[in-house]
Amino acid sequence: MLNELWNDAEGGFHPASAPDFLPETALREVQLRRLRAVVGRAYDKVELFRSRMQERDLTPASIQSLEDIARLPFTVKADLRDTYPFGLFASPMGDVVRLHASSGTTGKPIVVAYTREDVEVWSEVMARTLACCGLHRGDIVQNAYGYGLFTGGLGAHYGAEALGATVIPISGGNTDRQVMLMRDFGSSAICCTPSYFTHLVERAGELGVDLRELPLRVGVFGAEPWSDGMRAHIETAAGIKAYDIYGLSEIVGPGVGIECSEQHGLHIFEDHFYPEIIDPETSEVLPEGAEGELVLTTLSKKAMPMIRYRTRDITSLISEPCPCGRTIRRMKRIGRRSDDMFIIRGVNVFPSQVEAALLQVEGTLPHYQIILSREGGLDQMTVEVEVTAEVFSDKVRALEDVRRRIAQAIEHILGIRVGLRLVEPRTIERSQGKAKRVIDQREK
Amino acid sequence: MKLQQVSVFLENRPGRLGQPVEALAAEGINILTLSLADTADFGILRLIVRDPERAKAVLEQAGCVVGLTEVVAVGVHHRAGGLAEVLRVTEAADLDIEYVYAFALSHEDKAILIIRFEDPERAIEVLRDGGQHLIGAEELLRLVE
Numbered sequence: 001m002l003n004e005l006w007n008d009a010e011g012g013f014h015p016a017s018a019p020d021f022l023p024e025t026a027l028r029e030v031q032l033r034r035l036r037a038v039v040g041r042a043y044d045k046v047e048l049f050r051s052r053m054q055e056r057d058l059t060p061a062s063i064q065s066l067e068d069i070a071r072l073p074f075t076v077k078a079d080l081r082d083t084y085p086f087g088l089f090a091s092p093m094g095d096v097v098r099l100h101a102s103s104g105t106t107g108k109p110i111v112v113a114y115t116r117e118d119v120e121v122w123s124e125v126m127a128r129t130l131a132c133c134g135l136h137r138g139d140i141v142q143n144a145y146g147y148g149l150f151t152g153g154l155g156a157h158y159g160a161e162a163l164g165a166t167v168i169p170i171s172g173g174n175t176d177r178q179v180m181l182m183r184d185f186g187s188s189a190i191c192c193t194p195s196y197f198t199h200l201v202e203r204a205g206e207l208g209v210d211l212r213e214l215p216l217r218v219g220v221f222g223a224e225p226w227s228d229g230m231r232a233h234i235e236t237a238a239g240i241k242a243y244d245i246y247g248l249s250e251i252v253g254p255g256v257g258i259e260c261s262e263q264h265g266l267h268i269f270e271d272h273f274y275p276e277i278i279d280p281e282t283s284e285v286l287p288e289g290a291e292g293e294l295v296l297t298t299l300s301k302k303a304m305p306m307i308r309y310r311t312r313d314i315t316s317l318i319s320e321p322c323p324c325g326r327t328i329r330r331m332k333r334i335g336r337r338s339d340d341m342f343i344i345r346g347v348n349v350f351p352s353q354v355e356a357a358l359l360q361v362e363g364t365l366p367h368y369q370i371i372l373s374r375e376g377g378l379d380q381m382t383v384e385v386e387v388t389a390e391v392f393s394d395k396v397r398a399l400e401d402v403r404r405r406i407a408q409a410i411e412h413i414l415g416i417r418v419g420l421r422l423v424e425p426r427t428i429e430r431s432q433g434k435a436k437r438v439i440d441q442r443e444k
Numbered sequence: 445m446k447l448q449q450v451s452v453f454l455e456n457r458p459g460r461l462g463q464p465v466e467a468l469a470a471e472g473i474n475i476l477t478l479s480l481a482d483t484a485d486f487g488i489l490r491l492i493v494r495d496p497e498r499a500k501a502v503l504e505q506a507g508c509v510v511g512l513t514e515v516v517a518v519g520v521h522h523r524a525g526g527l528a529e530v531l532r533v534t535e536a537a538d539l540d541i542e543y544v545y546a547f548a549l550s551h552e553d554k555a556i557l558i559i560r561f562e563d564p565e566r567a568i569e570v571l572r573d574g575g576q577h578l579i580g581a582e583e584l585l586r587l588v589e
Contacts, residue, residue, distance in 0.1 A: 387453045387509045388509065389509055389510070389511070392451075392453050392509045392510075392511050393511070394449070394451040394488060394490070394511050394513040394560070395542060396481050396483060396488060399453075399483075399486065399488070400483065403485075421485055422453070422455075422485065422486050423455055424453060424454070424455050424460070424507070424508070424509065425507060425508070425509055426507050427455070
């Protein structure tokens with residue numbers, strides 16, 4: 001009988017999903033207990049957090065209710081940069097079994113750490129993520145998120161294994177091989193960025209493979225914002241149900257939130273990641289339903305607890321109960337950010353990183369602009385840099401060399417290939433206030 | 445014996461060449477000869493003019509990025525083998541040539557090569573020793589204007 005329950009593809013109940021359905025009072029009790037523990041742990045082990053608490057005359061005992069979380073200091077991305085590499089660890093290195101890294105706002109990466117228990121929690125939330133998409137034992141999951149320092153690949157991998165599914169650790173790239181294995185292995189699910197999947201569908205068509213005829217029925221897409229229009233296109237072109245997944249390395253990686261079969265908001269695994277919405281200008285906590293910046297607190301992390309981490313993603317919490325029955329609250333799909341970060345091919349990019357590269361090569365900061373476009377389904381980033389008298393040379397070779405060095409410096413910092421175009425002076429629009437650094441021509 | 449050549453950065457798209465050329469025309473600056481080096485994305489326009497400093501100022505005023513480069517002008521006989529003879533001299537001395545462009549004078553049996561050398565000082569010595577006719581700014585202007 002249980003087998004029938006968990007073989008039902010559309011929102012079927014899976015044992016891994018049990019915590020998603022905790023009665024609300026039990027959920028709040030768990031959250032408060034864990035919050036007090038993590039605040040105590042961070043207070044004891046993390047100097048930056050303790051000093052901020054002391055500045056506010058707070059101790060772990062100050063947390064008597066969930067509402068008291070609003071009294072705690074925030075953590076921001078700059079804190080990770082300033083304490084690079086290991087300054088926010090609450091566990092000794094001997095207890096850390098995994099390190100991951102992702103891009104920071106300048107040249108240095110953001111480092112995150114996991115103990116054995118942290119990896120288990122991560123696997124658990126990722127298993128719940130995939131179960132929420134209707135996956136189960138016997139499903140073949142093609143994991144095309146990049147394996148390596150990026151949390152996407154290994155996150156999805158461990159989740160699929162914990163679920164009992166069959167994982168193909170194919171990682172990103174080599175689209176022809178992705179299509180071939182998808183067909184030959186009969187993958188039932190794929191994990192990757194939505195823009196990469198669009199590219200894969202196109203390529204499959206060129207290879208004479210119609211994804212609608214394959215066993216593929218679920219797509220778990222994240223790492224970049226994508227519209228309802230794109231979702232509709234993907235679902236029709238590939239004959240699958242496309243779910244939006246949300247996560248960030250600073251919190252755990254993928255596995256913070258996932259859509260259910262309703263596809264109306266992402267359930268946040270709030271027994272592990274406590275959400276708040278704040279006004280990004282005033283930092284005040286906003287009432288449920290209001291739109292603002294998502295703030296997350298890790299309730300279970302040991303190696304690197306994050307207390308009230310400002311994500312800079314703009315969303316709102318949905319108070320209505322979800323028809324799927326889950327009591328863990330939903331947030332609206334992320335549409336925009338409160339800073340100037342953008343995402344290309346699943347990689348977070350800050351214009352300040354491009355500036356750091358330009359400064360490195362030229363010594364000064366020329367006028368530049370970033371153009372984002374989509375060619376053949378793949379995101380392209382082109383940086384236009386105005387030629388100055390200092391950089392200009394009469395030798396073609398020397399100018400090509402400048403071009404190459406700038407492109408390499410940018411690629412070195414961002415980890416992705418970019419196009420580099422030298423342009424004449426004063427062709428890039430000057431602005432009065434904040435410069436419009438990024439022109440996004442990609443169709444949403 | 446070195447000449448000042450004016451170099452201008454151009455994006456490789458329609459209308460970009462016209463812009464500096466119009467600016468010079470508007471100021472009554474005559475171009476004695478020119479060359480246009482191109483890549484897929486950009487070009488370098490090289491000009492020989494009577495007054496390079498003035499041309500540079502005019503072009504910068506018009507919003508161009510401009511440089512001045514030292515080049516060497518060599519006079520040769522305008523007949524088959526004219527260029528070959530010069531190259532024999534430079535190659536024998538292992539001189540590194542960045543680029544060359546040339547033009548012929550209709551009223552004399554002369555052609556003028558504009559050459560950018562990696563080492564212009566040494567090139568001038570070698571060409572002189574090799575019996576080549578180096579042309580200075582004054583003589584060039586007299587020949588072409």
